Amino acid sequence: MSFNPYLSFDGNCAEAFGFYEKALGGKIEAMLTHGETPASADTPPEWQDKIIHACLSLNGTVIMGGDVPPQMYQPMTGFSVNVVMPTATEAERVFAALSQDGTVQMPMAETFWAERFGMATDRFGVPWMVNCFRPDPNGENCQ
Structure with missing residues (x-):
């Protein structure tokens, strides 16, 4: 079983996924517009180039997302996308990139569980937690 975040955007999914590809070092595997689907004839002209599905691959994990019509869009709340990095x-680097032009809730710092941890909401409204766990001598980190 796997769990993959599916992020909803207010018309800027393509820009956000291009940003995440650079910031996280991933690879965009899919970027499908509404106009490229069988439902394109029923899609308003202003939504033809909006993203219906995007997929970004990150070392065996994926983040997916798409643009949501304005009447259905709600800002993202009540969760964070947690990114675990191998080094401080x-x-x-990732925290600096994600928080650029965003809002920092907790600056990157050392904590009792991590060499580095920080929380920020990026300029697209996605909340992130960036971790670099301390090595656990018992190998019991929840990563």
Whole structure:
């Protein structure tokens, strides 16, 4: 079983996924517009180039998303996408990229469980937690 976040955007999914591809070092595997689907004839002209489905691959994990029509869109709340980085340096880099032009809730810092941890909402409204866990001598980190 796997769990993959599916993020909803207010018309800027393509821009957001291009940003995540760079910031996270992933690869966009799919970017399908409404106009490329069998339902394109029933899609308003202004939504033909909006994304119905995007998929970004990140070392065996994926983040998916799409643009949501304005009458259905709601800002993202009540969750965070948690990213676990292998080194403190990488955690710092990813956090700096994700928080650029966004809002930092908790600056990147050392904590009792992590070499580095920070929380931010990016410029697209997606809440993120960036972790670089401390090595656990018993190998019991929940990563």
